[in-house]
Amino acid sequence: MSVMQAGRQTWLFAPAPLLLGSAAVVGKREGAGPLAEDFDVIHKDNYLGQKSFEAAEQKMLEEACNLAVRHAGLGRDEVDLHFSGDLLNQITSSSFTARSLGLPYLGIFGACSTFAEGQALAALAVASGAAQQALSSTSSHTNAAEKQFRYPNEYGAQKNETTQITVTGAGAAVIGQMARKTELRPVKITSATIGKVVDLNVTDPFNMGAAMAPAACACLLAHFKERQVPPDYYDLILTGDLGRVGSPLLQELLLKEGLFLPDKQLNDSGKMIFSDEPKNLAGGSGCGCIAATACGHIRRQMAAGNLRRVLLIATGALLSPLSVQQKESIPGIAHAVSWEVE
Amino acid sequence: MSKKAQKANPSSAALRQQAAEQVYQNMQQSQKPPSHLLRNCFNAFWTGGLICLLAQGVQEILLRQGFNLENVGAPTSAVMILLAVILTMLGVYDHISQLAGAGSAVPITGFANSVSSAALEYRSEGLVLGVGGNMFKVAGPVIVFGAAAAFVVSIVTALYYSLGGGAL
Numbered sequence: 001m002s003v004m005q006a007g008r009q010t011w012l013f014a015p016a017p018l019l020l021g022s023a024a025v026v027g028k029r030e031g032a033g034p035l036a037e038d039f040d041v042i043h044k045d046n047y048l049g050q051k052s053f054e055a056a057e058q059k060m061l062e063e064a065c066n067l068a069v070r071h072a073g074l075g076r077d078e079v080d081l082h083f084s085g086d087l088l089n090q091i092t093s094s095s096f097t098a099r100s101l102g103l104p105y106l107g108i109f110g111a112c113s114t115f116a117e118g119q120a121l122a123a124l125a126v127a128s129g130a131a132q133q134a135l136s137s138t139s140s141h142t143n144a145a146e147k148q149f150r151y152p153n154e155y156g157a158q159k160n161e162t163t164q165i166t167v168t169g170a171g172a173a174v175i176g177q178m179a180r181k182t183e184l185r186p187v188k189i190t191s192a193t194i195g196k197v198v199d200l201n202v203t204d205p206f207n208m209g210a211a212m213a214p215a216a217c218a219c220l221l222a223h224f225k226e227r228q229v230p231p232d233y234y235d236l237i238l239t240g241d242l243g244r245v246g247s248p249l250l251q252e253l254l255l256k257e258g259l260f261l262p263d264k265q266l267n268d269s270g271k272m273i274f275s276d277e278p279k280n281l282a283g284g285s286g287c288g289c290i291a292a293t294a295c296g297h298i299r300r301q302m303a304a305g306n307l308r309r310v311l312l313i314a315t316g317a318l319l320s321p322l323s324v325q326q327k328e329s330i331p332g333i334a335h336a337v338s339w340e341v342e
Numbered sequence: 343m344s345k346k347a348q349k350a351n352p353s354s355a356a357l358r359q360q361a362a363e364q365v366y367q368n369m370q371q372s373q374k375p376p377s378h379l380l381r382n383c384f385n386a387f388w389t390g391g392l393i394c395l396l397a398q399g400v401q402e403i404l405l406r407q408g409f410n411l412e413n414v415g416a417p418t419s420a421v422m423i424l425l426a427v428i429l430t431m432l433g434v435y436d437h438i439s440q441l442a443g444a445g446s447a448v449p450i451t452g453f454a455n456s457v458s459s460a461a462l463e464y465r466s467e468g469l470v471l472g473v474g475g476n477m478f479k480v481a482g483p484v485i486v487f488g489a490a491a492a493f494v495v496s497i498v499t500a501l502y503y504s505l506g507g508g509a510l
Contacts, residue, residue: 052466053466151459152460152462152463152464153436153459153462153463154431154433154436154455154458154459154463155436155455155456155460155463155480156436156438156439156440156446156447156452156456156459157436158382158439158443158444158447159440160377162374200366200367201363201367202366210370245373249369249370252369252373253366
């Protein structure tokens with residue numbers, strides 16, 4: 001057994017499973033952003049040559065999965081388990097991707113927290129010996145999400161500054177016990193903290209950063225308490241998609257709990273993936289936001305030795321268009337996964 | 343409060359949740375980005391005016407083409423609708439709206455945009471259930487409540503006259 005429960009919510013993996021390979025595939029807006037160099041594929045066409053946005057998202061996810069498996073130096077038949085999730089109804093992007101990959105598949109939904117959920121489950125499966133290699137993947141597509149959750153894409157609704165823009169991107173990572181390719185600095189997945197749903201009665205679906213910040217705060221506090229590491233243990237604590245509105249709220253919530261994290265230690269994928277021009281509103285969101293940032297940018301930073309210990313906290317807003325119309329508040333969730341290199 | 347005391351008093355958890363919600367509401371209020379009400383009003387004013395000026399120009403042209411003041415309204419609207427649909431199709435209208443807000447939403451062009459954008463969006467689900475079923479997804483409520491409001495106004499007007507009201 002190489003999984004240990006620490007406290008109630010945290011899993012410690014020892015020996016830690018390795019991140020064998022990862023891939024990030026993104027769309028045009030992300031490709032024009034500050035992290036452009038770190039993505040494996042950038043698509044200029046949001047349709048990816050497909051007939052619908054939904055088909056485009058699936059294609060992007062497929063591409064990311066195949067690339068991640070190839071980067072791991074594996075064949076597809078060597079991957080034993082596939083966890084995947086996305087934002088579309090009944091997670092069709094993931095299931096259709098699983099259909100073409102043909103791997104044993106478990107579909108998951110955690111809204112935008114799906115990335116960390118998949119990572120934690122894949123690491124758990126590998127560490128417990130249930131799988132030799134496991135693939136975790138997730139995706140989101142700005143037009144497909146807009147169509148499902150908000151208005152038609154070309155409809156002229158004025159978006160306010162708290163609105164976040166769904167990232168068009170897919171991220172996939174293969175996790176395994178043994179590295180096929182010898183890497184200079186293999187990334188280890190050392191721990192995971194499974195978050196609880198937190199709802200502080202935020203009802204504005206155009207301000208999801210605010211809805212998710214309390215969940216991120218709770219998850220972070222639980223992680224530090226249960227893993228018993230000091231706050232400065234991590235070089236970077238990367239939240240999923242709190243954006244420019246949710247991030248300062250998280251910082252203030254943490255301060256109230258007596259935890260001070262400086263700006264350079266606490267960052268957000270939603271803020272990183274787009275430049276801070278006004279046209280990018282409050283930043284990025286969606287499953288693909290932290291997935292593409294982590295599988296592309298963070299992984300390369302760690303390989304280059306610029307970052308040694310990173311805590312990824314993917315945050316999700318568990319709403320549906322229906323629940324919003326029925327005036328329900330927006331429950332938030334956050335899961336954390338730690339990536340470390342020696 | 344000890345855990346035992348919390349268990350004995352079931353409402354305390356609810357009270358704490360309520361307090362946490364309130365604290366968070368306050369925190370959000372203090373960090374809220376400014377709403378730019380004045381700027382939005384100003385932008386809506388001049389862009390909306392510009393669209394009306396454009397429509398006036400179209401009307402002047404049509405008047406010279408043999409239309410008279412009685413019948414020029416409908417073709418002018420049709421031209422404005424066509425322009426809005428073309429701009430929607432080219433993917434431009436939503437960018438104009440981001441600046442203009444109500445300025446581009448209130449004129450007939452906004453209505454045309456809401457219908458054509460939905461039609462475009464749901465084309466991938468087929469002509470009948472996709473385009474047909476969803477075309478009025480955004481504009482539908484406007485029509486429903488427009489008709490309902492017209493009904494109420496007509497009844498009030500009829501009552502006014504039947505009760506001996508003078509000419510308005």
